[in-house]
Amino acid sequence: MMAKPAQDQPYLQVNLLDKEFEQISRWVYQAAGIRLSNNKKALVSSRLAGRLRELQFSSFQQYIDMLTHPKHPLSVVERQTAINLLTTNETFFFREIAHFDFIREVILPLKAERKLRCWSAASSTGEEAYSLAMMLAQYHNGPWEIVGTDINAEVLEKARNAIYPMLRADNIPKAQLHQFCLKGTGSKVGTFKIARELRRHVSFRQANLQQLPDDLGQFDLVFLRNVMIYFDAASKERVIANVQRQMKPGSYLLIGHAESLNGIANQLTLIRPSIYLVA
Ligand SMILES: C[S@@+](CC[C@H](N)C(=O)[O-])C[C@H]1O[C@@H](n2cnc3c(N)ncnc32)[C@H](O)[C@@H]1O
CATH class of the missing domain: 1.10.155.10 (Chemotaxis receptor methyltransferase CheR, N-terminal domain)
Structure with missing residues (x-):
């Protein structure tokens, strides 16, 4: 039948x-x-x-x-x-706050006044990129740009919209919340939008870390956080080789605290747990 x-x-x-x-x-x-x-x-x-x-x-x-x-x-x-x-897209503003402290206290003084190109390499819905944008707007004197990439097209759409439920604002320091987040009104009540002043420095595009596009350019600072946990050793090795090719000498790579590059980070120097410098 x-x-x-x-x-x-x-x-x-x-x-x-x-x-x-x-x-x-x-x-x-x-x-x-x-x-x-x-x-x-x-x-x-x-x-x-x-x-x-x-x-x-x-x-x-x-x-x-x-x-x-x-x-x-x-x-x-x-x-x-x-x-x-x-794909699993969980993320939040100022996740793993020690990285943001390190950027403010160590990286920004070293790069003062210089142009900074930053990459949120598995950006999900954009919270990581906009957290960094808030820091750079406040503490970096030179020009800056952030590129967010992800394999998931739907999260990138959300990242571009830059509208988040108010509950997601919990981790954003009060001063930055007031300065860079606009409270929604009317049909947007209960949400906030990242201010244009930050959004104009941040762009999002689709990219698969296993096979990056040729025109991504070189970066001074790369977030590659909480994505390698989904990869096996071979994928991880391929991704690290791909990402390293996009990094300038003297640039920094930040990985998730639960992740490790043991045995595969040959051109990277571990300077703090989960923070690497490209020689
Ligand atoms: C858990 S989120 C991490 C978001 C952010 N980096 C953080 O730490 O909060 C992992 C992201 O990696 C993306 N992803 C998974 N495999 C990928 C690949 N091969 N290339 C690019 N992005 C990928 C997923 O779509 C997801 O948005």
């Missing part, structure tokens, strides 16, 4: 089979370098389930076939949607 089409079964629960999970894991590893461990199966299933319903697919296999089909008319768009759904 033929299976009923999914649209006739609105509450159908589609099971993610082990072999389907393996196919999705392989695909996301090739696309983004992200290693999904076996305990992520339920997470993957729940993140993609809504998409299956929207596409009226009755099995994950149908979805995988579409995703991996080289000529399917929707596969390019769907691959981006799948990446958007499968």
Whole structure:
């Protein structure tokens, strides 16, 4: 008997089979370098389930076939949607505050008056880039620019909009909140927007750390935080080599406190936990 089409079964629960999970894991590893461990199966299933319903697919296999089909008319768009759904984008303002203290106390005095090009290399929704922007606007005397990049197109859209729920303002120091964040009114009540004065220094573009675009340019300061935790050793090594190529001599690389570059940071000098200098 033929299976009923999914649209006739609105509450159908589609099971993610082990072999389907393996196919999705392989695909996301090739696309983004992200290693999904076996305990992520339920997470993957729940993140993609809504998409299956929207596409009226009755099995994950149908979805995988579409995703991996080289000529399917929707596969390019769907691959981006799948990446958007499968990446973890948690972030917040002034995350790992010791890095911001180090920038203010050590890096900015050394680079006084010089032009600073900074990169938030897995920017997610932009909180990291705008936290840095607040610091530079307040403490750096020279010109500056921040580029935020991410593989997830949806978070980049949010980053460009620069509108955040008021609850997200908790970590922003009061003085900077008043100076650089505009309280929403009318339909925007309960939100704030990053002031134009900061936004004009900050741009966002899509980039896969596994394969960076040629025209990214060179940077003086790079945040590469809380993204390598999703990579295996080979992806991490590739990403560090790629990122190093974009760094000027005398530039700084900041990684997440829970991350390590043991054995792969050959041209980098560890100067504080999670802070590296490019010779
Ligand atoms: C947990 S967020 C970290 C955000 C911010 N750096 C922080 O520390 O708060 C990780 C981000 O890395 C992005 N990401 C994952 N794999 C990537 C890749 N191959 N290239 C670029 N970005 C990637 C995800 O889309 C996600 O937005």
